[in-house]
């Protein structure tokens with residue numbers, strides 16, 4: 349019962365975007381309060397800011413005992429709820445009456461001294477000021493006139509409030525700063541959670557893991573994904589005299605307390621372009637681990653590389669290729685296009701396309717020559733054949749795995765490819781490093797969470813519908829992206845499609861709204877549900893299928909102007 353309650357709380361507390369960003373418009377009302385609450389929920393040691401929930405929790409009596417049930421669990425839930433309520437109220441006071449009043453309230457109600465709450469409240473005041481200074485339209489017009497636009501960092505507002513004010517010329521990061529010390533520290537916890545989860549469910553560590561790395565994500569997090577790859581391999585970054593990450597060194601096995609995990613990395617074209625030095629570093633890390641003189645049962649990289657070169661008679665150099673991307677100048681897997689256009693027959697096609705697009709190796713050979721994207725289909729197949737789990741880090745509040753087609757094209761695509769080469773379905777995991785407490789979930793759990801928190805949440809879809817034509821297109825896109833997880837990983841429960849059909853098609857009022865605002869997307873949505881049923885991903889009953897077919901036919905007529 350309490351676990352159920354905890355899950356409900358997780359869905360309730362999940363931050364979701366309620367509508368699209370309107371260029372030049374500043375968030376107001378509840379949207380602004382929610383944003384500030386999230387900003388206030390992170391400790392920012394680099395600027396001496398402790399989060400509001402931490403400050404409040406520190407002052408609260410946590411050892412409260414309860415009777416019966418599971419006292420510790422219950423006490424913890426109560427505690428979290430209380431912290432959340434006090435945080436909400438404090439942010440509300442801040443918005444209504446300003447910093448001083450919020451500080452006094454925190455002192456009186458939560459026993460947080462004013463001197464303690466000052467840094468986080470000052471940060472909120474600064475965020476508010478900067479939000480007000482929205483110069484997006486003005487900068488856009490100035491850019492069109494060829495004028496100078498002041499630069500600013502590109503990131504998530506919650507993770508890095510200094511992206512404000514918006515409307516500046518977004519710049520990325522120095523690739524040699526990746527991974528940052530903070531990212532490396534945070535990554536250890538996530539990797540431990542990931543491996544503990546796998547160990548718990550499968551009874552052993554994965555002998556190899558396929559990892560997806562994107563460019564923008566690693567910019568936003570200072571390289572958390574890169575750091576996770578390094579932790580899995582069991583190496584730490586080394587910085588040169590200019591503080592640039594240029595090499596790695598092994599972390600001793602005693603410190604690691606577990607085997608080094610083999611990782612097959614698929615990096616996006618954007619990552620390859622932005623992080624050329626990091627791409628080489630990752631390859632170097634694999635070589636370094638493969639060359640360590642350690643027992644095979646504690647060094648899966650070495651074990652796999654030796655086994656591969658023996659079995660296939662290939663060179664050590666060839667057997668240790670682990671960093672793959674597109675051919676130079678090419679981007680993406682195209683798996684998403686195949687799925688959204690319904691132009692595929694067997695699921696194998698999707699995994700094959702992934703490998704065709706992504707089998708280009710990066711790094712250096714043993715003579716130090718750069719590979720520069722040499723086609724290496726056999727090497728990729730060989731590396732994937734030992735993979736038992738696939739994984740990607742999610743780092744954005746705004747973009748989840750069903751918001752865009754890129755998660756299923758990458759993580760779904762690689763999982764499908766593993767299924768073929770390893771002849772077994774991998775376990776698929778995602779971590780979200782965006783909450784204070786990072787979490788690792790299976791793909792199926794993540795699809796369920798996003799379905800509940802967004803797709804079926806009136807707060808989400810009404811927010812979208814306020815955008816009219818575009819909003820309906822967003823709803824349809826989300827359904828197609830959910831379907832993408834059926835096609836690539838069979839990770840969508842039947843109830844998801846049942847509820848989507850119920851909410852958007854079988855509810856006549858809703859269907860009418862969608863059809864009037866955007867009949868093209870409404871038809872595509874109904875068509876996608878029928879496709880899910882037709883391809884065997886959704887055991888829908890005959891009556892439901894009949895009603896979907898009727899709705900589809902009506903929309904066709906409407907679009908042809910016959911209705």
Ligand code: BEZ
Nearest residue numbers: 562563564616618619754
């Ligand atoms: C990237 O940042 O690497 C990326 C962005 C969008 C889609 C795929 C990859």
Ligand code: MG
Nearest residue numbers: 680752753754
């Ligand atoms: Mg795109």
